[in-house]
């Protein structure tokens with residue numbers, strides 16, 4: 001039964017330096033199942049070239065190699081992959097076992113590439129290893145066995161998918177006489193089982209054991225002698241398992257085994273990359289920690305359910321003054337507006353009834369309070385017992401003043417005021433409950449009125465500007481008595497739930513209003529901090545570029561080191577995609593380890609930093625959130641995989657013949 005037919009096969013090499021070389025010059029022959037064919041000839045006569053073309057490793061040949069009725073040169077990529085997996089088994093002179101895989105995995109490799117389930121492939125590999133007398137050594141690596149044993153492993157590997165043909169390129173070339181006999185007997189048995197065995201040999205002794213000897217000289221068939229007649233009517237194939245393409249999972253498994261083999265080197269690369277990841281995550285967490293500390297401190301003294309609304313007249317005025325180049329009267333008007341808005345006397349900073357009712361209708365707003373706030377430039381003061389304190393800000397009471405703001409006493413009732421702690425201290429230690437005189441300007445007139453001090457107020461733990469809080473109704477009455485009308489220049493919107501406050505604040509800002517001075521300052525500070533964080537993170541990210549280059553270099557070295565292994569994988573039926581996946585998976589593993597290591601180190605550093613910052617300032621200075629840890633991990637994986645793409649691609653494009661010839 002004919003298995004393979006060669007019809008006038010030629011092969012011309014294009015040489016790198018230009019010119020061509022014809023290694024095969026029209027070889028025709030036909031091979032049957034069960035034949036053991038020795039291919040003999042001088043060195044350089046074209047034996048290996050013929051084996052490579054028959055083995056489907058080099059499709060760029062002339063003439064025809066017919067297998068199952070079709071010329072190999074016309075095979076599609078997938079058909080060639082299947083041909084390697086199903087129809088051909090390779091045995092090489094120097095074994096070409098994969099050093100970091102144990103014997104079981106080496107033998108099972110072709111089945112792994114065919115996506116046969118692990119149990120089945122291990123069972124079959126074990127069976128074959130027992131058949132070649134290595135049943136007790138299955139978990140050894142190739143470095144732990146002798147040359148003869150290695151060739152027996154290679155024979156088992158070639159047989160795993162039960163192919164029709166075995167191509168053996170000088171299988172006994174590296175063995176002593178005794179082992180040559182053992183290996184030769186095995187090869188003879190393979191032929192006897194009905195497979196076609198094509199064996200390149202330099203040894204006449206080995207050739208004498210073959211059923212047929214083909215001599216090649218200078219690329220031509222010199223002689224074709226049948227030494228023993230064999231007859232197989234049908235070729236035996238094992239169709240018990242279905243050959244498929246390798247899954248991503250199996251590629252990943254091979255990558256894990258590769259990574260384990262070079263653990264030290266890969267661990268160092270991961271460690272190097274993790275420093276970059278750690279710096280980025282640490283910078284982000286530090287930025288977050290400091291920003292939240294600032295925000296929390298600022299916000300802890302305001303009612304979280306209250307939104308303070310101001311008219312942004314200062315913005316309008318600064319625009320105006322910017323436009324007022326050269327026009328002194330407009331400039332003067334702009335300055336006036338800034339002043340009036342600051343002092344709370346300008347008409348454009350007060351709210352109209354329409355504006356207030358519009359604010360009241362906003363979603364989530366439960367309560368609306370009118371307020372008044374004015375900054376006095378040396379005209380407001382509080383006097384008690386001949387002691388006088390200058391007041392910078394006069395403000396009306398609102399829900400935004402919380403219990404935590406009142407350090408002593410209570411919220412002011414009718415004709416009562418709150419004094420900031422600084423002013424209270426200036427006037428006397430026991431000022432709460434005493435009646436003081438408040439002097440202020442109303443309607444361009446200096447007026448004085450007595451108020452009882454209900455309590456003291458503190459805006460934050462360490463800052464306090466000279467402020468007096470009075471009730472809106474008291475101030476309204478005072479203005480009326482002096483022929484003026486108090487108009488609200490602050491509106492306080494209260495929500496039922498503090499979660500809704502943020503929504504109200506956003507809405508109010510969209511309407512063109514601004515929040516409290518404190519809020520504006522917090523926002524400014526947060527913006528500044530986030531710029532600093534971004535800059536520091538960007539600086540830290542530079543080290544990620546270094547990691548990417550490091551990974552690229554290491555994977556490139558790995559491709560060079562494993563060129564032969566890649567050749568073997570291709571001979572066993574690995575697709576380009578499979579090789580690429582193995583290398584990309586390795587890059588993923590480096591990225592994943594670097595990310596995990598970076599996150600873990602950041603976590604430990606955050607614990608240490610927070611321990612010290614807690615004991616010194618009672619704050620957590622590093623806020624490592626799951627989000628940042630995930631960002632670090634993703635960044636690490638993406639960078640590694642991007643860096644791994646180039647080496648993975650070049651590995652996948654390696655020519656199997658060149659790879660296998662590599663010394």
Ligand SMILES: Nc1ncnc2c1ncn2[C@@H]1O[C@H](COP(=O)(O)OP(=O)(O)OP(=O)(O)O)[C@@H](O)[C@H]1O
Nearest residue numbers: 013014015021023042043044045046047048049050
């Ligand atoms: N890539 C190549 N480019 C150019 N010439 C090549 C290339 N590969 C092989 N050759 C040439 O083709 C001829 C056949 O080479 P091949 O390796 O097939 O010989 P061989 O019979 O297997 O030799 P040996 O027994 O020493 O392995 C040689 O002259 C070799 O120099």
